[in-house]
Amino acid sequence: MQNHFPLWKNLLVLIVFLIGLIYSLPNLYGDDPSVQVSSTRSSALSQEQSNQIESAIKTAGIAVKAFEFNKDHVLARFTNTDDQLKVADLLRDKMGSDYTVALNLAPTTPGWLRAIGANAMYLGLDLRGGVHFLLEVDMDAAVKQAEERYIDDIRLLLRNEKIRYQSVAKDDGYIKVTLKSADDKPALLTLLDKDFRGLEVTEPEAQDQAWLKLSALEEKDIRKNAVAQNITTLRNRVNELGVAEPVIQQQGDNRIVVQLPGVQDTTRAKEILGTTATLEYRLVDVEHDVQKAVEGHVPVSSHLYYEKNGNPILLDRRIIVTGDQIVDASSGMDQDGRAAVFISLDGVGATKMGKVTQANIGKPMAVVFIEYKVETKAINGEKVRHKEKVEKVISVATIQGAFSKRFQTTGLDSPQEARNLSLLLRAGALAAPVDIVEERTVGPSLGQENISKGINSNVYGFIAITLFMIAYYRLFGVFSVIALGINVLLLVAVLSLLQATLTLPGMAGIALTVGMAIDANVLINERIREELRIGMTPGAAIYAGYERAFATIVDSNITALIAGIALFMLGSGSIRGFALVLCIGILTSMFSAVMVSRALVNFAYGSQRKLDKLAI
């Protein structure tokens, strides 16, 4: 009985088929356009709030397909995207900044499938619409900022330790400390060794100097932290934007990938992700003459700024509080209907703010808005991009009474600006400026089109292959096509199990895998015909056909696998998706072409005692 599978092989084929069927099933269920409301605070949503949301939607006269309440979020499903968008707008106005209202595509997979971990493949941005950003963290700026912090710290330390110094400044790649007297140098070196281990000390010929440089280890740390902190900040900002299922990942040493499915307002997304805006509160210097400062005589204790209308203003060098100390911010209108940001400070900031305002009642205080802007300028005919720190005083107000923890700031141009600023203050500042070095946005209509294009290519191609295979190889063609179908099923099941992201190139990969996988069956069928031609009995021909073709199938698939792996290793984004599909498709096709089709052939012919003719 050479064409007989042992029971375990038949069972294996059957079990693999069933598992494949179950795990590819979720992909048949579609998605519901839905709106997800979650709390931005630590407190969860209550049942009562959930009911409020539900009734708000009902009163607006929009039909809800389903309404789900979970501990951390409320999900309302709709039948179409128009309803979804209407409800999202409605809820955004109603819920305010304490809640995130996000558009989402909620899978309709039944509970029993989800319970066994069967989920649909995740659709890539080119299929569901959305934005992909690749951000590059400006490492030089991060290092420069760190050096500036060191300079400030060293000055402060020297002052505290009563070591008199001439200057501490960046020069020629070093932080150069010049002391008033060379006698203090040993003390300086001891201090540096104790408190500034991240700096390497070089001793120049001048006896009153010490040259400092960031150690390689410290610089590496700074770079690593800059990226890590930026990722945290970006994640906060994206959460504030209200995006369901965002992806924020590090790529390489200094890049961050941000993927926002379903986001349509890319302008705002870009503004929010890329801005390094923060606030500073300073007292206004009323003792010195502003005009003299404009002429170039800026007092040491002050700094010259300009107001929005262009008027110069002198502010105290010392900062009362910075954006880092802001724990919460929300936007709204003040009593006079001006756009305002309502701010809450942390403990340290509140104490300081309380002390300063207490001592300075009746004096003016200014709010400085700081932003890094990228500009392109022509220098010597060459276009150079450079980052500029833009500082402007957005409001000056007289301190009416002492305040500490909670207060408001006005002077912003529009409610939109107030909203963005409050969002940025909540999410925290970026540790280092970022640049968008790659953007790929796909609109929702194109996404839908891409899905149908991908599916059409697969379906029509498969039909054409089916027709030809059955016409050419008759019953063996039917076996081959069934094996091929199971191959697609297994491929989809494995991709779903891996929760891989399906992209348009990925769908092309499925089509190509099908086109290539048929090779194995063609090899086998041709071999069987050949064995029949040289006079083998049908049974022996089937046996020999499968056995002899196997080595060739393995060889030829391995070369394709090598190409797939190389693509996966070196490809980016969507190409990786294609490569993954290709690799997995090759593996599943080896199983289906050899095991599945053989099981079918055995089932049809294996039990016949006298086999005269094969339908091939």
Added chain:
Amino acid sequence: MEFFKIKQDIPFMRYGRITTTISLVTFILAILALGFKGLNLGLDFTGGIQIEVGYNQPANLEAVRKVLEDQKIPDFSVQNFGSVKEILIRVPMKAETNDAKLSDVVLAKLKEQDAGVVLRSVEFVGPQVGQELFESGGLALLLVIAGIMIYLAIRFEWRFALAAIIANMHDIVIILGMFAFFQWEFTLSVLAGVLAILGYSVNESVVVFDRIRENFHKMRKASVPEMIDNAITTTMSRTVITHFMTQLMVLAMFFFGGEALHNFALALTIGIVFGIYSSVLVASPIVLWLGVSRKDLMSVKKESAEIDNMP
């Protein structure tokens, strides 16, 4: 149904000179096209901005051009894409256009002009990223070539590995040459197609080589060219049918896959057509000329040979 009922082996090796000449000529033409015209590299590799928008009615290209001119955007191009209602705006990478915000400005202006405009897609690739994608693409190509050569050298013999790679490099050069000659856009997905087809075409050579090896055992009295002829003839049916099937799938992508898969399918088509030719009619003559003999392959399959010799 059966298309290939060939009674006698076709003496392919006798035509070696002709097939090699044809290959050489197409190869040189491809190199010339690459040298003189160069590849029309897509946005992925050059960097730049590409904006696709759709209108409710046939798009007014002139009006869109006017908007871009007003924005002082250099060297842009505006063309229909897919249908008359959709347009594609391309802006090459320049220092003043190296800004992800530019697309927002353009879109806002287009919206002012016609509120019905719908954003279909935006792609912005910085120059650095483009350069890196290009480099990693080249690296992937080298890795595939090295990987396949090593595998074939282990599985068969170095002459086979060399012959298969020469044959398939010849395919790749011809694909690239055609893309250069017709100035079709060479994108990241086309590169992926080229690499996939490289792995796939090598299959052809592998199947023939497998047969040649088998023949070395079976056809003890035949000469090497005869054995190769027999290997090619017996596998020809499978070669043609397989490629035809793959091509059916590729055609489905070409016709139904839309603009995004268009050039990808094109690259695959050229690869499949030339893959049949080169892996059979280029690889095998090279194996012959590299002087493969029975002994070379027997040493690889020493064990079975010893068993055969046992009394």
